[in-house]
Amino acid sequence: MASEAIPAEVTGRDQYRALAFRRIVILALLTIALAASVAVDMALGPANYRLSEVLSALLDPATAGNQLRVVIWDIRMPIALMAVTVGASLSVAGAQMQTILSNPLASPFTLGISAAASFGAALALVAGVAILPGAVQYMVPLNAFLMAMAAAMFIHFASTMRGVSVETIVLLGIALVFTFNAALSLLQYLASEQALAAVVFWTMGSLTKATWPKVWFTGAILIAVVPLFMRNAWALTALRLGDDKAASMGVNVRRLRLETMMLVSLLAAIPVSFVGTIGFVGLVGPHIARMLVGEDQRFFLPGSVICGALLLSTTSVVSKMLIPGAVLPIGVITALVGVPFFFILIFSNRRRAW
Amino acid sequence: MVGLALKDVGAKYGRRTVLADVSMDTLESGSVTAVIGPNAAGKSTLFKRIADLISGPGLVTLSQTEHGSRTICYMPQDTGANAVLTVYESVLLSAKQGGGWKVHDGELAEIDDILKALRIEDLAFRGLGELSGGQRQLVSLAQALVRKPEVLLMDEPTSALDLHRQVEVLDFVSSLARRRGMIVLIALHDLNHALRYCENTIVIAEGAMAASGPSDEVITPEMLRDIYKVTARIETCSKGQPFILVDGTA
Numbered sequence: 001m002a003s004e005a006i007p008a009e010v011t012g013r014d015q016y017r018a019l020a021f022r023r024i025v026i027l028a029l030l031t032i033a034l035a036a037s038v039a040v041d042m043a044l045g046p047a048n049y050r051l052s053e054v055l056s057a058l059l060d061p062a063t064a065g066n067q068l069r070v071v072i073w074d075i076r077m078p079i080a081l082m083a084v085t086v087g088a089s090l091s092v093a094g095a096q097m098q099t100i101l102s103n104p105l106a107s108p109f110t111l112g113i114s115a116a117a118s119f120g121a122a123l124a125l126v127a128g129v130a131i132l133p134g135a136v137q138y139m140v141p142l143n144a145f146l147m148a149m150a151a152a153m154f155i156h157f158a159s160t161m162r163g164v165s166v167e168t169i170v171l172l173g174i175a176l177v178f179t180f181n182a183a184l185s186l187l188q189y190l191a192s193e194q195a196l197a198a199v200v201f202w203t204m205g206s207l208t209k210a211t212w213p214k215v216w217f218t219g220a221i222l223i224a225v226v227p228l229f230m231r232n233a234w235a236l237t238a239l240r241l242g243d244d245k246a247a248s249m250g251v252n253v254r255r256l257r258l259e260t261m262m263l264v265s266l267l268a269a270i271p272v273s274f275v276g277t278i279g280f281v282g283l284v285g286p287h288i289a290r291m292l293v294g295e296d297q298r299f300f301l302p303g304s305v306i307c308g309a310l311l312l313s314t315t316s317v318v319s320k321m322l323i324p325g326a327v328l329p330i331g332v333i334t335a336l337v338g339v340p341f342f343f344i345l346i347f348s349n350r351r352r353a354w
Numbered sequence: 355m356v357g358l359a360l361k362d363v364g365a366k367y368g369r370r371t372v373l374a375d376v377s378m379d380t381l382e383s384g385s386v387t388a389v390i391g392p393n394a395a396g397k398s399t400l401f402k403r404i405a406d407l408i409s410g411p412g413l414v415t416l417s418q419t420e421h422g423s424r425t426i427c428y429m430p431q432d433t434g435a436n437a438v439l440t441v442y443e444s445v446l447l448s449a450k451q452g453g454g455w456k457v458h459d460g461e462l463a464e465i466d467d468i469l470k471a472l473r474i475e476d477l478a479f480r481g482l483g484e485l486s487g488g489q490r491q492l493v494s495l496a497q498a499l500v501r502k503p504e505v506l507l508m509d510e511p512t513s514a515l516d517l518h519r520q521v522e523v524l525d526f527v528s529s530l531a532r533r534r535g536m537i538v539l540i541a542l543h544d545l546n547h548a549l550r551y552c553e554n555t556i557v558i559a560e561g562a563m564a565a566s567g568p569s570d571e572v573i574t575p576e577m578l579r580d581i582y583k584v585t586a587r588i589e590t591c592s593k594g595q596p597f598i599l600v601d602g603t604a
Contacts, residue, residue, distance in 0.1 A: 013463060
């Protein structure tokens with residue numbers, strides 16, 4: 001009983017191959033857009049270099065002037081690449097949180113992981129308290145990381161308790177957001193003027209703190225974790241059909257969820273501890289990817305990586321362009337750039353997006 | 355030939371025992387067995403226990419050896435409706451569990467065949483979220499069949515289907531059971547279906563097995579009164595097929 005629109009000789013197999021091909025094309029186009037965005041990001045900055053100068057400094061650093069080389073290689077490039085690694089990490093973290101909790105509202109930000117990190121950072125900046133004694137030099141990112149991990153573990157173990165539904169998990173996450181925000185406000189109230197400024201700046205999220213070691217570190221975590229998710233692509237996709245269904249397909253649901261949450265915690269906590277609170281990417285990056293390539297993790301996972309990276313990279317570009325000569329905090333700009341684009345996608349999408 | 359047998363099988367949620375002491379002589383390949391009983395009697399729990407999705411006392415044996423979960427496939431009552439996947443992808447991912455990324459033509463051809471056999475090939479590239487309850491049940495069946503299970507546990511597979519589809523699905527599954535030598539257990543609320551399609555029937559009530567045996571011996575007015583609290587007669591139609599006439603609640 002073939003439908004009139006489809007000639008009889010077109011089989012489901014052909015249609016599926018066409019669908020898969022279309023998705024690969026979309027991923028390729030997004031990758032090209034990302035490369036372009038990173039290039040523009042490096043070309044822009046308070047020091048007005050011509051594009052040709054930037055290109056020559058990139059391609060042939062030896063002949064470039066000292067100042068130009070430092071600006072391009074040691075300032076702009078770490079920032080541009082940090083936007084990519086952080087955006088990708090947060091987006092993948094959000095994607096897998098949404099997958100394992102089966103909830104469209106799950107993200108590092110909405111589940112309180114970012115708020116916990118902010119509180120940890122503020123603890124160091126205001127009160128000088130190091131959660132892990134000894135490493136005073138790295139007190140701020142370490143505090144942020146440890147608090148973020150603690151929040152993620154809390155969410156995970158709450159989700160494994162009997163009688164705790166996915167809706168409850170999101171409520172718990174929101175409760176965490178409020179708790180840590182209140183604690184943060186208290187610290188801010190008690191803080192000196194100097195410490196207060198530092199905390200406010202930290203919580204706004206900024207890529208200007210990017211350095212090569214941070215780029216390598218976030219990049220390495222991403223490169224280590226994503227293949228682990230890839231290996232479980234079919235199982236993670238099956239999770240979206242419900243636990244019973246996934247289990248009946250042979251997926252060890254409990255173990256998969258635990259494993260994924262551990263990795264997701266790393267992906268969410270590390271970027272946040274380096275660059276501060278960047279909220280929007282982890283929630284919306286995966287939604288954009290889902291609308292473009294669906295939820296088969298073989299496409300959805302790379303889609304989330306690229307969409308998150310692209311979102312933060314274009315945001316980085318915009319944050320430099322809005323006020324010439326100044327770089328606005330990226331955490332503030334992310335939502336302003338992402339929301340209109342997201343709205344367009346939601347309203348133009350004829351299919352269900354969740 | 356495979357055989358499925360249960361010995362003193364039970365299940366617990368936390369400390370609460372929800373199923374106890376279900377035993378069953380060997381069900382042979384190609385057989386279709388109905389599992390009936392009131393709501394919340396423990397039918398789904400029994401299925402999950404057999405499929406090893408929950409743990410509990412007792413022994414489930416498949417062909418004299420303790421089973422691995424791949425050969426026993428449980429088909430839940432409902433399937434995730436909010437996943438952004440097409441019908442085709444959802445069947446593919448069932449087939450590919452535990453397999454590699456590469457999708458082979460043979461695998462896709464098999465999916466085409468199953469969708470065609472269930473007459474849902476028109477739905478292949480619709481999103482799961484766009485389907486009706488009945489269509490979702492058919493997709494769920496396709497997801498189960500593509501795994502080629504030796505034992506198929508269907509939890510109320512026809513509850514959302516129209517009459518035509520009910521008959522079609524039950525005809526298809528019972529003939530497939532014979533062809534593939536598959537053992538099929540179906541949780542049913544329509545006992546006339548049990549009489550017509552299932553050689554054997556197991557009655558589950560209040561977390562225990564109340565009766566088991568050939569369907570026409572198990573489904574009696576007495577059982578209907580005791581278990582379902584209805585007064586009913588079993589009549590024989592002009593073609594010799596037994597059917598249930600319910601007079602009212604007991």
